Amino acid sequence: MRRGIRGVTATALVAGLALAATACGGGEGDGGGDSGGELSGTVTFWDTSNDAEKATYKKLAEGFQKEHPKVHVKYVNVPFGDANAKFKNAAGGNSGAPDVMRTEVAWTADFANLGYLAPLDGTPALDNTEDYLPQAVGSTRFKGKTYAAPQVIDTLGLFYNKKILKDAGVGVPKSFTELATAAKKIKAKTGATALYLRGDDPYWFLPYLYGEGGDMVDARDKIVEIDDGAGVKAFKTIKSLVDSKAAITDATDGQENQLKALKDGNVAMAIDGPWDIEGARAGKAFKDKKNLGVAPVPGGGSAQGSPQGGWNLSVYAGSANLRASYAFVKYMSSAKIQQQTTEQLSLLPTRKSVYDVPAVKNNEMVEFFKPAVDGAVQRPWIAEGNSLFEPIKVQMNKVLTGAASPEQAAKATGDAYRKLLKDYK
Amino acid sequence: MTFAVRVRRAFGTHWYAWTMVAPVVLVIGVIIGYPLVRGVFLSLTDANEANVERHIGVNHLPATYKFTGLDNYQAVLSDSVFWDRLGWTVLWTVGCVSLTFLTGLALANMLNRTLRGRTFYRLALILPWAVPAFISIFTWRMLYNEKNGILNKLLAGGGIDAVPWLNDPTWAKLSVIACNVWLGVPFMLVALLGGLQSIPGELYEAAEMDGANAWQRFRNITVPGLRAVSSTVILLSAIWTFNMFPVIFLLTRGGPGDATEILVTYAYRLSFIDSPRDFSASAAWGVLILVLLSLVAVVYRRALRKQGEVW
Structure with a gap:
């Protein structure tokens, strides 16, 4: 029996080594986007949406490729419950972290505090910021800098x-x-x-x-x-x-x-x-x-x-393709995409202008949730x-x-x- | 003879053995030795996720944590949380190991005779071992679901009220033990079956001739004959159960409240759920768990040796 156990241990060791080796190899993204001019390379996006939502989000994310044909969007759905730990492991270990992460409003400050997120002030990721609902912006800021673009806002x-x-x-x-x-x-x-x-x-x-x-x-x-x-x-x-x-x-x-x-x-x-x-x-x-x-x-x-909740989009500070990542965040948080999200999933946009679109304004769930969100309580960020x-x-x-x-x-x-x-x- | 000469001579004689052992030593050093030393070191510092060295892409954040001596241990040992969790962990280990061992022993005895369909029974009983543990545990979790689980549906069919399997502190404790026993029985069964088959049949025949009844044969032949195997499997099983993270974490996450939280799941909580992750306190818990288990193993082996066991 003892020999059996040792055999198992040896197998596990070999498997562990093999895993470690592949994990190390997986860290390098192909960064073609830093040279100026047209965006290219891969943008890995970790989305945390639930089973009923993920197909829609995958389609929306991959729509970015239509605007930037040389960019490949790698959509990965990470279950909400695992996403925080998974991102921290990958970012802290400098291996396998995505370029763009969907961060829950309470996570943004946490990740930013650890230095995992790229500050977005002055980058193309933040576009037309006056259009954001003021309460949606709260969670994107940490110690005077902006670390995310608000994607959706919600409350109970x-x-x-x-x-x-x-x-x-x-x-x-x-x-x-x-x-x-x-x-x-x-x-x-x-x-x-x-x-x-x-x-x-x-x-x-x-x-x-x-x-x-x-x-x-x-x-x-x-x-x-x-x-x-x-x-x-x-x-x-x-x-x-x-x-x-x-x-x-x-x-x-x-x-x-x-x-x-x-x-x-x-x-x-x-x-x-x-x-x-x-x-x-x-x-x-x-x-x-x-x-x-x-x-x-x-x-x-x-x-x-x-409580006011919602999701932000953040860029990993170690991304090998920052330019394309900024552009992707801008795209995913744009009025056009937010409108489509609401039409298909009844999620609430973070941009004021989107609420003026008739299809959004007359959405039954938006009609209810908008006033609720306006009165929702912000958490300590x-x-x-x-x-x-x-x-x-x-x-x-x-x-x-x-x-x-x-x-x-x-x-x-x-x-x-x-x-x-x-x-x- | 100087040390260098002695080493050279030893190497000259045993070079082949050294070469054969080297890869294993290397691998164990990397996989077990380094993390162990690092863990002990971290437990003597105030390291957490926000002050360890990090490389984020091209950025490099240097480490800023400092050496704090035994502060972490003092904090852990003076906190009632540790002693509460230790109490339950010991109860959990003793409960699981004894039930697993007794069930395994009973089943092994039943299967250690020729009966029709023996291969089928043996295969069926090993099944929990063949299924990846996390799949079994998730299945149990679905069975245990108070509102929609099969167990309560069956009970409802018999007119019995729903049992809060994982929602009540006492029931949750019983439920996690039951699941772990189910997972652990195949190992006991296989090990003890092997042990039983190594007991010579003549002993039983002779005993029967002398008029020993079934219980006397079990008591005086089977039990002593199994001692070598059972002492090892009990120790192994105790160590595994003490640190049985997946069963607790995947079934209850330590809940409800902290009713089923064992030492390792609490260390996990410090290291992976709190934010910033508290590496140093978690490492201190890890070292304490190691020390406890080592102590148990040493005392256990001493006790066995006193009974004439060569192990």
Whole structure:
């Protein structure tokens, strides 16, 4: 048996070496674009769009080749969950990083802080910047420089099944308290649960936190805010929704389970973003596409708010083909492409001028989400922004399973933040 | 005789052996030695993703981290997180190894006799080993899905309420152990089956002649006969399980909350999820895990040697 194991180890070693060798060889892009004149060479683009969106994005990205026939666009779809780590590994290891990366709004500052992103000020990548929505620009800037061009903007909304709410005889709830009251009627009259609560993803905690007037941290005065009263109330809200059976939740696979529950008509409502519009409409509960309604996220005890999210396009600082990459970012963030994205995927543009196009203006989802985005809450765009979520996730799991009280959870999250943010109070 | 002469003479006599060993030494040095030394070094610094040396294309950012001595170890060991995770990791290891071993032993005994379709059973039981682990784990995760998984659908058919397999701290602990046992049984089965077949049949025959019943034969022939094999597989299995990253990470990511987080998944969290990635603290966790496992291995071997085991 021991010999067997040694044999396996040897095979693994050889395989590992072979892998390392190929990985090293894969790093060099062909950079033909730096010589001036016509753009050429390859632009590798890592896109993070979901299954319902990726075919459209691939087509749009490859459309760049029509404008610049000598440039080859290599489109790679990287699942959202892996993309951050994958980019960091590739960029930090100086091997295999893409030329253009689709960066989530919370990632841009993180990557820029590490020196992985090329500053775009004064490059062709930033085109007609006055046209961008001011709130979309916030996350692209870090320490006085611009590291990305905004691609799409989004926020969370309350997706609801119009038929179920009508059958139950309840209106669209304006607050989580109203939702809890309506839940009994919905259950009694239709058998459906009122809400799917994403207990697996801390991003979905933010509406509850903002609803109590709280925030994760105050980046200007460097204060951790999550463990004040608002944080405790927010944890209490999610716990009471689940305990009273007004909401169902999961600690894993929330994305799939939420979408399925909504599509099958097992829940009347779910808090979700524009990226799931296409997915939701594919379900049997929304055979009549008009049955899917979207309303603002319910409010909490003292306020109402949902986080502003979205995606930016960044250029890798080590790209061997910077000129073509800048041009590609300009193209992907242009009004024309943004309009096509909205027409085909109902995602929200980041350019004011696109909202004036009739096809965009009259898009039902844009009609709803635009005012919601205008009122969405910006997160602190700090380098550590993305790691603020993990402690919330752990604690919201604990609260929902009864392993911690809301007070303990808020305190533990705050303590974790102070470990991450050393100079915060 | 001076050192140089001794080396030269040793080389003269054993040059062939040295040449044969050299590639392995080299490869192990590169693949295991260097990362190990580097890991120990990093654990004594305050290195993180933002201050290590980086080459980004043509730009070169020099390293700016500094030596901090044993600060990281002090921080880890004085933090209750480490001891909480260690407690669960030990429970997880003991639970998994004992269940895997007992199941493997039972199955090996059942298959160590001539019965119809024996090859089929053996193949079927080795199947979990033949499937790449991550595929098995994802399959288990789908089975465990509280709302749409097959397990709960089956239970619902029997009129039993849905079980929160991965959504409740206690259930999640049982679920990850069950999945790991399923994955680990084939290895135990094969190893123990090999051990069983090396026990001479005459011993059993003689015992039967003397009127020993099945339990006595098992207790007095099978168990001692398997000791050499089982002591090795238990140690190996314990080491693997202690560091069984994929099962925990792919099934629960350490959740719900931190209910199933073992030491290695927490080290991963520091090194890959926090931002900037905390290399030094993660390395300190890694070194502590290594030290713990080495200690266990040494104590275990001592204990075996006392029982007359030559290993």
